[in-house]
Amino acid sequence: MQTGRLYPTFSVQALKQDNMRSDITRIRWHGRGGQGAITAAKIVANAAFVTGYEGIVMVPSFGTERRGAPVSTSLKISKTKINDLSPTENPDIVVVLDHMLLDEVDVTAGLKEGGLLVLNSPRQLQDYQFKNLKLAIADVTTLSSEVGLKKGIVNSGIIGVLARAVDLVEMSVLAKEIEAEFVGKKPAENAQSALLAYERTVMGEM
């Protein structure tokens, strides 16, 4: 009988990273189960697709999901088709829907040097001490109640912060996609929340 043998040690080729395609923009979203991080990523995915990106893959964290527990979703965007459907390890951008997650999850794990961190937080830029990254902050939680959303609805607003910080997709296209996603669930207010967050975003490099 022939049996499988342990995989022999080949000289491990030092690859650039675990991904071979530099044409792909990788965004990792961190939120809590039920907070709508997947919906937010889906809105950006739709807007990117409308903009002309053909390669769009959104990969929710595989496995079980509980309300309130930290969850993450990867969104990969490229002009051409994407073949690797695994969650992204080395994001260019990390989006965090709840600043309290910073105490629970290493949200910047694998974030590329000089990468972008998009954060919903009531704190100021100078309250944070990260190394080698760009930071974009807005108090989305407060802003979204200002426009009349129920407390804690931040998944539309955070999109405005992302749109302000990176020139991936136009804010106007995103606003349209937000309205389409939230049909029957205060679409105008959700779009307004993103636009307000877009205006109030503060950015810095550290």
Added chain:
Amino acid sequence: MKKIESGNVAAALGVKLAKVQVVAAYPITPQTPLTEKLSELIEGDELKAEYITVESEHSALAVCIGAASAGARAFTATSANGLLYMSEQVHWAAGARLPLVMCVVNRGVGAPWTVWNDHQDSISQRDAGWIQIYVNDHQEIIDTVIKAFRLAEAVSIPVMVCYDGYYLSHTYMPFDVPDEQKVDTFLPEYQYKHTLDPQNPENLNTVTMPFARPDRDGVTQPGYMDIRHNLHEELGTAIPVFEQIDAAYKEAFGRGGKPIMSDYRCEGADYIVVSMGSLANRIKDVVDELNDEGVKVGVLSLHLYRPFPREQIIAALENAKGVIVIEKALSYGNEGALFGDIKAALYPCEKRPFVHNYIIGLGGREIKQADLYDSIKASCTASENFEDVSRWIGLNR
């Protein structure tokens, strides 16, 4: 209409367009969102079908067998241990020659429990007499579900459409939803030859003798072995039928052309990687990298696993120096299941390429691009005494 949705939703929309009349399914991760979407579509009257809730997968397929026997277009879906729980009915559906379609959302099999992806569940059912098709992305899911009904009905053999749990079922990507009226033309209502009819009662699939014997009218009726031989022979004819159906689909919708297997950079390649499902797409990136380095390697994505397209496999691989089979399932105690099939197919070839085997990603074990690269490169540069064994990639040690 283009849409960004999950693979499970792509499958559900394909089932909706196929205008199935009966859905019976039992939820199991990672298939659950597919059945949820179908029940939503039926509840909202967007799909005029009967959703029959059942207490198990065995009953789910039994209901579909009953529905199809009565002439209804029926669908079910499952994963992993759910598929194994219905296994007795899986064999029955093929023997009874019922044109069912089932999505198997591929997941590793317990014990120990895993909800994550590999291909062991559907591979373990490869000998049941169903047609098995493995797809690589959401577009292929929705297109193949529609084609699968036409294929099943054309050859009276049930079809499994297998797609990777999580990698495809739960990821979102853009795909085109075919036009409903065009699908109606492509897949018209179907009338079965043998349906249960109270006006014309008959026995179906009763105890059948080992030998052929005359019935009450004196007509010689086949024995069990003859009936099973028919199934085997007609599985073979399903290959050209599937090609014709795919051609008709391409004519109507502009997509398709490689229903049996699709090749990427295989022309003139010295080495060809063979794989199935979303992994085959992923290997394209590795193949690109290796070609940039001057290694002439391509990847062949096998879609039709049963019936096994022996002739097409030989034509695609016989001129290569080496074949590298990377798969997510195996025949325990022997070797990779696909590996064994490929080797057997190539055995009669005069100039036989070497065939190497890698087992990867069982139970959702992370598949590293670097591991794929190292393995494929190792095979492409292997010396003659490279041992003919199944190599496990990514073990914790």
